[in-house]
Amino acid sequence: MINRYRIALLAAMGVLLLALPAQGQKQPKEFTKWPAGSSPREIGKRVAERFLETPHSNFGRPGPPPFITYPEVATWYGALTFAQLSGDKELDARLIKRFQPIFAEESNLIPVPDHVDRSVFGTVPLEIYIQTKEQKYLDLGKNFADKQWEDPTPDGLSPQTRYWIDDMYMLIILQLEAYRATGDSKYLDRAALEMTTYLDKLQQPNGLFYHAPDVPFYWGRGDGWVAAGMAEMLRSLPENHPRRARIMESYHKMMKSLLQYQGKDGVWRQLIDHPESWPETSSTGMFTFAMITGVKNGWLDKKTYAKAARKGWLGLISYLEPNGDLRNVCQGTGKKNDLQYYLDRQRLTGDLHGQAPILWCASAFLR
Numbered sequence: 001m002i003n004r005y006r007i008a009l010l011a012a013m014g015v016l017l018l019a020l021p022a023q024g025q026k027q028p029k030e031f032t033k034w035p036a037g038s039s040p041r042e043i044g045k046r047v048a049e050r051f052l053e054t055p056h057s058n059f060g061r062p063g064p065p066p067f068i069t070y071p072e073v074a075t076w077y078g079a080l081t082f083a084q085l086s087g088d089k090e091l092d093a094r095l096i097k098r099f100q101p102i103f104a105e106e107s108n109l110i111p112v113p114d115h116v117d118r119s120v121f122g123t124v125p126l127e128i129y130i131q132t133k134e135q136k137y138l139d140l141g142k143n144f145a146d147k148q149w150e151d152p153t154p155d156g157l158s159p160q161t162r163y164w165i166d167d168m169y170m171l172i173i174l175q176l177e178a179y180r181a182t183g184d185s186k187y188l189d190r191a192a193l194e195m196t197t198y199l200d201k202l203q204q205p206n207g208l209f210y211h212a213p214d215v216p217f218y219w220g221r222g223d224g225w226v227a228a229g230m231a232e233m234l235r236s237l238p239e240n241h242p243r244r245a246r247i248m249e250s251y252h253k254m255m256k257s258l259l260q261y262q263g264k265d266g267v268w269r270q271l272i273d274h275p276e277s278w279p280e281t282s283s284t285g286m287f288t289f290a291m292i293t294g295v296k297n298g299w300l301d302k303k304t305y306a307k308a309a310r311k312g313w314l315g316l317i318s319y320l321e322p323n324g325d326l327r328n329v330c331q332g333t334g335k336k337n338d339l340q341y342y343l344d345r346q347r348l349t350g351d352l353h354g355q356a357p358i359l360w361c362a363s364a365f366l367r
Helices: 002-019 040-052 070-086 089-097 116-132 135-147 167-182 185-202 220-236 244-261 281-296 302-317 339-343 352-366
Strands: none
Touching: 040 070, 040 089, 040 352, 070 089, 070 116, 070 167, 070 352, 089 116, 116 135, 116 167, 135 167, 167 185, 167 220, 185 220, 185 244, 220 244, 220 281, 220 352, 244 281, 244 302, 281 302, 281 352, 302 352
């Protein structure tokens, strides 16, 4: 019994330490003195409120979804971290209340955890558990994390491994949240193994990532999932973890490459290395989140990357509607070995693929 309490206490202390700023890191001047109406607190609040009034997302298709989809999960997670970090208890309570029907009349919306896009659902109850310590959230979220590794490959990977770069966030964040909730290093080690395996297979010499091994295009949001996943991974990996150096190396390589492709307006393009392609906001939010996180933790040169992150944030929110909807969000996109396919993807407004990284950025500024 004493051991159980000791483990729970150590896990709670670990989560608390993750929320603290890096030692000796001062807030860069670029992360202060925002133009009127553009501060992370104001924007985060607006976008979180918009999420609360948005019905469950079905990728823009009519009618309710068959289950909670991954863009909603990513947005919900970001809203929860923003509410906690901004100290907005009333907002936090309403975000948690939104989940209650999942245990009752909306239980049919719980996905079957047989695919990375569906398994990521467990991230939300795990984050709620981290904040509330209510067992029912841990039980639900941990079940998703455990089922993801129920029948691992001979190399120790999840059977849901498919080598699409999207997975480098969605698969990783579930295992990281299970680690943050329990303190059990097996979840952290799973995430780190997946991350390094994907890095070895998909990162190109220029630091960027093809959408998949057979699709040689640098799709903005796909690479955004990678950047955000590495930032989240590094935020939790101890300095002495055997896979940390490998992940940090790839993170630095990617961030350096992204600098040269950032537009003068602060925004990245739908295809990163095609300046003629349209400015895309979900990728911009994800890259900006990765840079904010790197600057605040001392992984990136403050002078260079704080400026880029500020430009990214201000460029991103220039596409934000007064009601909290974000414009120029690429529609959900499968892989296809066809350049024109990526160039012709629709630009959506209010899609949760774009709402989510705004909230991640706002959280990162406050973290």
